[in-house]
Amino acid sequence: MDLDRHTIAAALAPQLHRLATPALVIDLDAVDHNIAAMRRRAGERWRPHLKTLKSAALIARLLAAGVTRCKVATLDELDLALGTADHHGVGLDVLLAYPQHPDGLRAALSRAARSPACRVHYLLDSPEHAALLAYAVPFDRPLAVFLDVDLGMRRTGAPAAVWRAALPALLADPGLRIAGLHGYEGHLEWDDRAGAAAAHDTLCTLARELPATDLEIVTSGTHSYAAALVHPGLAGGPWQHRVSPGTVVLADLHSRAAMTDLGLRQAVVIASRVISTGAGRITLDAGSKALAPDRPPSSARLLGWPGLTPSVRSEEHLVVAVADDIEAPGLGELVLLVPDHVCTSVNLYRHALLLRGAVIVGEAAIEASSRRLWLTEAT
Known part of the structure; x- marks a missing residue:
């Protein structure tokens, strides 16, 4: 209690x-309770964002519960996630869900290389961002990337139509491997199910134009995960879908709808x-x-x-x-x-x-x- x-x-x-x-x-009993509640709800479809936690002690609670995929926003979070996974002998799959400038990407690649048991995926903000990285950073192997799709928040990413037009060139680029789509509908509130459905439809439509092998669609923070988990297209396509709420591990007043739901x-x-x-x-x-x-x-x-x-x-x-x-x-x-x-x-x-x-x-x-x-x- x-x-x-x-x-x-x-x-x-x-x-x-x-x-x-x-x-x-921090009450660790509550942390473990909340992780278990989200695991019961989402199962393997949970890729929590570690921007909420920022502590090896809390990330270790996720690893102990069998959570082996996560999102991060900063290089400090990436370093912490990989270091904690290495310490516990876990092969963690990390999405660096923040567009990197060339120097930041070099630093991230260098850090990822020190954790060979883990996988790191990187975010492409736009076709122009892809061109900048390809010009500035020599890759010794294809860079595993997620395309950041702007679903209406107008913060990062490019609209689906822009990505669709760029797909032939991106798919032909030997320096890139499109591993998935990232669509954060953070401008939507809990009850905006119509807006969420439209955003998720957009992602599914774009995903159908990509090779289905190992494709992942990542959506949804604390205020929209429930709508995403019941969207039939996200759940039923030839891809893996995961939601990424991190606040649910600790909870706060603004996440009261999720607290009640879970x-x-x-x-x-x-x-x-x-x-x-x-x-x-x-x-x-x-x-x-x-x-x-x-x-x-x-x-x-x-x-x-x-x-x-x-x-x-x-x-x-x-x-x-x-x-x-x-x-x-x-x-x-x-x-x-x-x-x-x-x-x-x-x-x-x-x-x-x-x-x-x-x-x-x-x-x-x-x-x-x-x-x-x-x-x-x-x-």
Whole structure:
């Protein structure tokens, strides 16, 4: 069952005197529960995006559950995924689902070469991107690529019609091997089933013009996986289809529809302390540098404190409005925050405190948080 604020506070109490807040707290029981729930729903059709996790300790939970395919966005995530798989003796299949410039691709290829038991696929943004990479990066073998199909989000990728016109040249290019299609319909909300169906139809139509051998179609984050899993074309074509929600492993407020659909448990809270009190408010030490900086402050929730609403946030402060006649925590008291967006919250921390069975069992590095400075180490 979900941990409540009293249970978590009791677990943290022995170490509270030395716990620096704000702190990232992860319930491993909930992590394992959520992985199992998604595995029951999607089976081998799940290729989770590791941008949510960013930690070897959490990736190891996926590997232990038999998940051997994933997506990543950054070179840090690629390095972490491959290194964790190597450590556990797993041959991981990774899609680097972010278009690389030539120097970034060279760095990715160099890293992939150090993990020969794993496979890495790369994303082509457009025919022009394919031409740039072919011109700038000499390949000693065909580059396994996924074509990034813009399904209406207008962020990356090219429309299906553009890819269709370029297919003869791409298929004839000895330096490329088209391994699949990538279509992220992140602009769609959970209930937009008509929009999802149209997007998935587009992918299936384009896929039929590609050789069927080992072709994979990757779609769908947390807000559209359910529609993709029941789409008859995606499930019934001469290809493999996989969805890629990663947020479901940890859960957050914005993924409440998926939480209900899968029976997920909240696996992450941010431990914070009250640093100031005043008329109608308290102030916590968890500002935009600690909690979902891409979301409004009112989107977060204080666990177990009804009548308290986050209202104003700056870099190091979160002002919480206290309703009339409502009990509020006092100065120095521990408060637990449930993030609206867990991905951008996890990215802010270097370490997390791990709980299991409502007991602290250790801590974990968030190795792929933040950003690296160099593509490769100096030689």
